[in-house]
Amino acid sequence: MNTGTTSNYQGNILIVDDTAANLRLLSEILAEKGYKVRPVPNGELALSAARGFPPDLILLDIMMPGINGYEVCQKLKADERTCDIPVIFISAINEVLDKVKAFGVGGVDYITKPFQLEEVLVRVETHLSLRFLQKNLQEKNEYLSQTLQQLKATQDQLIQSEKMASLGQLVAGIAHEINNPLGVIRSSVNNITAILDDNLEKLPAFFKSLSPERYLDFFNLLHKSINQAESLSTREKRLIKRNLKQELEALEVENLEHVTSTLVNLGVFEDIQAWLPLLKDRDSENILKMVYALAILQKSSKNIATATDRAAKVVFALRNYARYDQSGEKIEASIIDGIETVLTLYYNQLKHGVEVIKNYREVPPILCYPDELNQVWTNLIHNAIQAMEYKGNLIIDVTQQNHHILVSITDNGKGISPEMMPKIFEPFFTTKPAGEGSGLGLDIVRKIIAKHQGEIKVESLPGKTTFTVYLPSQLQTK
């Protein structure tokens, strides 16, 4: 329906009357005023004309042979194509006009015969302009709802791209998190292979050459090395080395440098006197070398296991983070698991100076969009560690209060100034240098929380900023 668009267009009127004279009279009056007129002599024709090309207004006689005006009107109102067309009833002054019935079946007005020229024109004009206004409004509404639809789609896209952006920032750290263990694995495999190549065939002869005392020493040393506790830091190791070196020097052990570093690597640096017979043995170098070789085998496989676990953990977290439910329906998930996923991915940025204090209470899983909530935790944790400049305490509280699950993320950074406070949730507001933040983070956080019928609150003082997210726990019931 494209009516009402040309400037001189005044309206298309369908006139229905079984009296030829009336039909002609009305047609002439209205045509003269510039309306496009279609006269039809009965109800049947009126219906098909109205359906075939819906007019802007219908003048409808009531008393007609066949189907009468009321029935025509009812049929028009029942049809989606014609229901919005205003109907003005025509009634002879001597007929009993049932006004209530006329309005009841959907008429907007009535005119009486014999026609008062001015009255007819005024009523027609009024209802046409009402009709045009209504149409206009409808078009605008349609346009608005289309725009709203587009905005919603854009917002979804923004949420998605923000997620990809924060993922992008994470990827750098994750590459490191995965390549480090891979490096250790590859190196360890290499070392194991090299040691087996060099020593395997020598082993039988080596054991044959050992005296019973050295045989005992060999296995004691090996056990000691295998059972040594955690890896020492490089600092601790240097200190131990220095002390041991002095001790061994005093004991006049030969090949000082090498023996010291081998013993420290084997975890043998206390009660060194006990090993003196071995160290003084003329085969000492050979024995130490073999113990060390076997200890490396042990150590390397341990390192491979640890590295594998670590890489697997990162990959698992990554998969959880990117989990995107195509169905668009909420699924049951644990809030704490989500937070832990994000912490795993951020481990690399946290480990050098941020102490994470977790106060988790046991809370039930809730129906939610887990990937979107992960985005919330990512944003809040990322903001927190940036505010602390990667040094300080990050406190994460998860508790349940009545019908809400509360997640608080607290940092001891410089805080948000009172002037900034009202703006932080505004889209495109950012305190970060260009290129580092989209300024959409907290806006999206708030939208995601709203989507979960939750709330976010913030309190900030210099040295203590807390973002608290309230999520209704009844989301657990479908």
Add this chain to the structure above:
Amino acid sequence: MSKAAILCVDDEVVVLESLEIELQKAFADTYVYEFAQSADEALEIIDELVTESVDILVIVSDWLMPGIKGDEFLIIIHQKYPQIVKIMLTGQADKDAVNRAINFAKLHACLHKPWNNKDLIATIKSGIMKL
């Protein structure tokens, strides 16, 4: 005469342990091997070694470390000890950082984790050959 040293810097002890085994295997007792978990610690060690008049031949450094990053660390080293061969061994370094190290620290090579043992040893050897 005291031996010359090779210094490795990485925030992860397991990486350093792996490197130590590789270096031992490749060079045995030809050099002294020192290890640091941060740039700060490395700078301390370098001072100590210099006081003990031990020559530092090569530094193999990670990039992503607590505190001073690898490129910055190597630039500091280069200003004080331009002759030391500098190698980066990293799981992740941005291009800018590597370029800075090339331009301002005369980076000998940048190797990526997971590294290949033969490449690492060959790179260290080629660095020492240049001296």
